[in-house]
Amino acid sequence: MATVYYTTDHEYVSVDGDVAAIGITEHAQEALGxxxxxxxxxxxxxxxxxxxxxxxxxxxxxxxxxxxVAGEVVEVNGDLADNPSLVNEDAQGKAWxxxxxxxxxxxxxxxxxxxxxxxxxxxxx
Amino acid sequence: xxxxxxxRPTTPAPARSSGTAxxxxxxxxxxxxxTFSGNRGxxxxxxxxxxxxxLNSCGVDLPQPLDCAPRLGTLARxxxxxLPGLSEPETMRHYVRLSQKNYSxxxxxxxxxxxxxxxxxxxxxxxxxxxxxADVHPLQPQKTVQGALELIETLGGWLTEITGMAAVAMSxxxxxxxxxxxMMAIKAAHLAKLKRSGTAGGAIANNSAAAAAxxxxxxxxxxxxxxxxxxxxxxxxxxxxxxxxxxxDADGTVRVDAVRAAIxxxxxxxxxxxxxxxxxxxxxIVEIAKAIHDAGAYFYCDGANLNAIMGxxxxxxxxxxxxxxxxxxxxxxxxxxxGPGAGPVVLSEALAPYAPVPFIVRxxxxxxxxxxxxxxxxxxTGHDTPQQNAADPFGxxxxxxxQMGMFVRxxxxxxxxxxxxxxxxxxxxxxxxxxxxxxxxxxxxxPFGDKPCMHEVLFDDSFxxxxxxxxxxxxxxxxxxxxxxxxxxxxxxxxxxxxVEPTESESKHALDEFIxxxxxxxxxxxxxxxxxxxxxxxxxxxxxxxxxxxxRSPRLRWQEDASS
Numbered sequence: 001m002a003t004v005y006y007t008t009d010h011e012y013v014s015v016d017g018d019v020a021a022i023g024i025t026e027h028a029q030e031a032l033g034x035x036x037x038x039x040x041x042x043x044x045x046x047x048x049x050x051x052x053x054x055x056x057x058x059x060x061x062x063x064x065x066x067x068x069v070a071g072e073v074v075e076v077n078g079d080l081a082d083n084p085s086l087v088n089e090d091a092q093g094k095a096w097x098x099x100x101x102x103x104x105x106x107x108x109x110x111x112x113x114x115x116x117x118x119x120x121x122x123x124x125x
Numbered sequence: 126x127x128x129x130x131x132x133r134p135t136t137p138a139p140a141r142s143s144g145t146a147x148x149x150x151x152x153x154x155x156x157x158x159x160t161f162s163g164n165r166g167x168x169x170x171x172x173x174x175x176x177x178x179x180l181n182s183c184g185v186d187l188p189q190p191l192d193c194a195p196r197l198g199t200l201a202r203x204x205x206x207x208l209p210g211l212s213e214p215e216t217m218r219h220y221v222r223l224s225q226k227n228y229s230x231x232x233x234x235x236x237x238x239x240x241x242x243x244x245x246x247x248x249x250x251x252x253x254x255x256x257x258x259a260d261v262h263p264l265q266p267q268k269t270v271q272g273a274l275e276l277i278e279t280l281g282g283w284l285t286e287i288t289g290m291a292a293v294a295m296s297x298x299x300x301x302x303x304x305x306x307x308m309m310a311i312k313a314a315h316l317a318k319l320k321r322s323g324t325a326g327g328a329i330a331n332n333s334a335a336a337a338a339x340x341x342x343x344x345x346x347x348x349x350x351x352x353x354x355x356x357x358x359x360x361x362x363x364x365x366x367x368x369x370x371x372x373x374d375a376d377g378t379v380r381v382d383a384v385r386a387a388i389x390x391x392x393x394x395x396x397x398x399x400x401x402x403x404x405x406x407x408x409x410i411v412e413i414a415k416a417i418h419d420a421g422a423y424f425y426c427d428g429a430n431l432n433a434i435m436g437x438x439x440x441x442x443x444x445x446x447x448x449x450x451x452x453x454x455x456x457x458x459x460x461x462x463x464g465p466g467a468g469p470v471v472l473s474e475a476l477a478p479y480a481p482v483p484f485i486v487r488x489x490x491x492x493x494x495x496x497x498x499x500x501x502x503x504x505x506t507g508h509d510t511p512q513q514n515a516a517d518p519f520g521x522x523x524x525x526x527x528q529m530g531m532f533v534r535x536x537x538x539x540x541x542x543x544x545x546x547x548x549x550x551x552x553x554x555x556x557x558x559x560x561x562x563x564x565x566x567x568x569x570x571x572p573f574g575d576k577p578c579m580h581e582v583l584f585d586d587s588f589x590x591x592x593x594x595x596x597x598x599x600x601x602x603x604x605x606x607x608x609x610x611x612x613x614x615x616x617x618x619x620x621x622x623x624x625v626e627p628t629e630s631e632s633k634h635a636l637d638e639f640i641x642x643x644x645x646x647x648x649x650x651x652x653x654x655x656x657x658x659x660x661x662x663x664x665x666x667x668x669x670x671x672x673x674x675x676x677r678s679p680r681l682r683w684q685e686d687a688s689s
Contacts, residue, residue: 057676059672060614
């Protein structure tokens with residue numbers, strides 16, 4: 001069973017062992033509106049925490065997706081290039097962007113759990 | 126007295142039911158009746174060129190080629206070229222009809238915030254068409270274009286005077302290109318500083334090892350406020366800088382404390398717009414400039430909003446090191462399709478030596494384009510300008526010296542206004558924006574409180590909360606009212622932003638009509654007339670477009686089968 005963490009930039013980190021699937025939250029996809037383009041990183045690329053990792057573009061705006069934690073990209077979601085609307089349909093399920101092999105699991109401690117994120121969204125609304 | 130005996134009605138028949146032709150203009154019906162042709166009176170449907178012309182015919186008669194053996198050999202095309210054949214009248218009508226569907230500053234008020242859509246005076250056009258300016262070629266011998274060079278030099282002089290800066294690079298072709306120019310000068314200045322300090326006696330080291338060491342040691346971060354134009358971070362990233370975002374204060378401006386907190390050893394520059402994209406003057410600008418300079422960094426000012434401060438504040442006095450000037454905004458040359466842009470960059474004394482070639486120098490009684498200045502001090506000291514004294518250009522940005530046609534227009538604007546006129550243009554632009562603000566403040570919502578703005582006024586969408594109408598819907602309804610919408614959803618720091626910039630071109634009468642339309646729309650939205658907005662535009666050549674589908678599956682090329 002994966003444990004899901006959240007960032008203040010509206011990314012989620014779904015951790016399973018030492019690999020984490022990263023995408024944007026349900027709240028983020030709703031705020032962005034219809035997603036029209038997603039660019040995912042290349043497999044093998046390494047990120048430090050906070051690096052620009054992916055790009056998501058909706059009819060309203062283009063946004064960077066940051067690496068919420070450090071790690072190496074082990075898998076990317078190729079479906080998103082052809083079908084960016086998947087993000088609107090299933091942001092926190094099928095529409096993960098990329099998977100990182102975590103290089104420092106203690107970084108997860110600085111992220112929010114589902115309840116804390118829900119509260120964060122409510123407060124910043 | 127002549128009589129109308131032919132049964133020809135001379136007044137329109139009274140409207141019989143909703144959906145008759147008259148209703149559209151009277152606002153009585155939602156949909157005008159269909160015609161057999163698809164045209165509606167003077168509003169003509171226009172197909173694509175490929176649909177007008179036949180791929181198998183030629184629109185003009187050409188003489189038969191002489192009977193000679195082709196020499197193309199295997200390079201000769203074997204398949205049809207696939208271009209439509211149109212006659213001259215067909216081609217003419219195509220483009221005229223397209224132009225009639227367009228909204229332009231010549232046709233109406235164009236309140237697109239941050240774009241400064243001011244009137245393009247006809248005097249400018251007259252001057253630009255003088256054969257001595259219109260027909261010059263960039264490769265003409267310089268002695269035959271002394272007048273053109275003098276014009277460029279004079280314009281550069283006005284620009285440095287207005288901005289209080291030491292030098293100017295005239296060649297950048299538009300705002301973002303100017304940003305690139307300014308940031309490349311900043312990068313070159315950092316490298317030159319490091320190269321100098323890396324060798325004994327301060328002599329300039331040109332060897333590659335010193336150069337590489339300088340590149341490695343040079344600062345790599347550029348600070349950009351979150352309300353910036355998107356081109357700012359894009360420009361910084363394009364030449365290899367990392368972008369660090371500075372948050373705005375609750376009042377919509379950047380405070381010096383936030384800048385100080387962001388500065389570190391790796392800071393190369395800040396890119397700041399003043400007035401900023403919220404239409405507010407950055408009050409901390411002098412302190413921000415000092416903090417940046419104390420850190421050994423440079424201050425790039427985005428000059429997109431110069432129209433608000435021209436003749437009132439000199440960026441040079443505010444501590445700016447580089448700033449582009451959109452001639453097509455502040456100095457009334459046409460935007461986009463009306464002609465190429467031009468984005469000269471003014472530079473402080475510190476950056477002047479790194480200005481790109483070519484630049485113009487006074488030489489004896491005439492003017493000379495300096496095309497090459499490799500290495501510093503080619504001109505020695507004792508010249509008029511720092512650009513000449515220590516020329517060490519970062520390179521060349523464009524093939525030639527800039528947009529001559531725009532230079533003529535911009536200088537026409539400046540000289541026809543004079544210094545006092547330019548100052549008044551800024552004052553009127555700010556007055557007009559505040560007139561719109563005052564006319565709408567009770568119905569619209571201002572994100573940073575009810576206080577004066579500069580040349581553009583920013584609203585957010587909180588006045589539409591609960592109505593079911595979004596900023597996009599509101600903008601679309603403005604099209605039905607006959608206005609080009611304001612800038613929407615920018616700046617990003619404000620929710621559902623509506624950025625209105627009327628410019629000084631508009632009369633009080635025009636502004637009153639505009640305000641009345643916007644007030645009526647706001648009242649309609651609050652009264653629950655949602656359909657007026659969500660189904661708008663009803664009266665445009667095309668109705669509401671499916672933006673999502675257009676972005677997800679764009680058809681960018683005409684295909685024969687797609688049209689049939």
